[in-house]
Amino acid sequence: MMDVLYKCEDVRDHVNELCELATRASGFMGTGWQAMEKVENVDEVSKHCMEAYDSLLTAHPAFKPKIEQTVGHGLAILRSKHKFRWSTMHRFFY
8 A cells, every 4th residue: 555655646746846847837927927947848748647647547456546536636737737638537527
């Protein structure tokens, strides 16, 4: 159980960092003032996050609710910043 939670925490932290970088790239309050550089390879990084999500679900089916609660919800938040598709996105109203 602790191994699964540790892996979920790693993926979710990475997704949270991507979301924060996307927010900072829009500048102060979305005005563009003091904006940081955008992440150029968001498609590639989101693909790796989706693969980690799918591998967690297949490797640990007994912990599916917790994996969806952490990693799946994180992917849904990331999708609000950058549009992409993943296998179970319909569970998060996409």
